[in-house]
Amino acid sequence: MAAPRDGDLAALQILLKAPSKDAVRQLCQECFSSPPAALGPLAQRACPGLAVSAEEAEQLVSALHNLTRHVVYRGLTRAEDILCLFPENFHQNLKNLLTKIILENISAWRNEAQASQISLPRLVDMDWRVDIKTSSDSIVRMAVPTCLLQLKIQEDAALCGNNPVVSALTVELSKETLDTMLEGLGRIRDQLSAVANK
């Protein structure tokens, strides 16, 4: 995320027209969370509240988006670092207010960025049940326990936008398969604790 340019940040001064500090806070959060494609509609929604032209609203929204994303990208946590980003003759109170809002939200925003990064389909939930097979067409009487495992898997969040597709996969495991799987999982756990203890 490249550092926002001075010209962009000047647009932030439009926020001086905002009705309240909470409105500014709200706008900051919305600008961070929205993907670049949705900034247009967001600007239109912000127009009436700020009593500015559509063009100015767009500049403002885009500037806020870039600023917040840049701070999260660089992982800036100190007020001084954030204050440096603003141009020299920027309105002092607004600068402090924005820095304060950003610092309040930084860890939530960081988590949000991590949660929405690209990844393989993620495990959302899992359920299991143990059945006993009593008979089948190849053997009339038996008592074989077997496990049914249901995994709820969500496709990559970025690809699905607002409608994440969750698919349920039901897998059957025999006792041997389960033992082998547990062996593998145990090995993972051992390696993880070896890495953690280093």
Add this chain to the structure above:
Amino acid sequence: QFSALTEVLFRFLTEPKEVERFLTQLSDFATMNKISLGPLKNIVKSILLVPNGALKRNLSSEQVRADFIALGLSEEKASYFAEQWKVNSPTLTRLAVGQTLMINQLIDMEWKFGVTAGSSELEKVGSIFLQLKLVIKKGSQLENVYVELTLPQFYSFLHEMERVKTSLESFS
């Protein structure tokens, strides 16, 4: 003579995929004993019906022996067959259970875990991820399913699987 034939039969039953070997052994037997292959095949087919039915109904070796005698086989041969049956039945039962319907059977699991160093949203990350590849048999095809888990998810998954294992063990 009969024992050689029984041996061939049981070898086929315990390894049902070795059809070619079974047929070769049958034709060898036919030539050795100067019987023609056609009638021998028919006899073998009818003989095979008995163990298959016995397997389905979990018959003991005495019952198998009684069945054969009822079908007209001499006592000596029937006892010999029953003995072979007793020896081989665990393998045969296991095979039959293995053939029982399984839905989306898990065949294999591969895994890797690592650290996310950075992303387009966050310059420095440093979080651990775990990726599993599950190979599942859907019908007659194999399907690969890829899943990513976070560390806490992995630990609860491991915990749940251990509970399943305890549950399965209490039923065996």
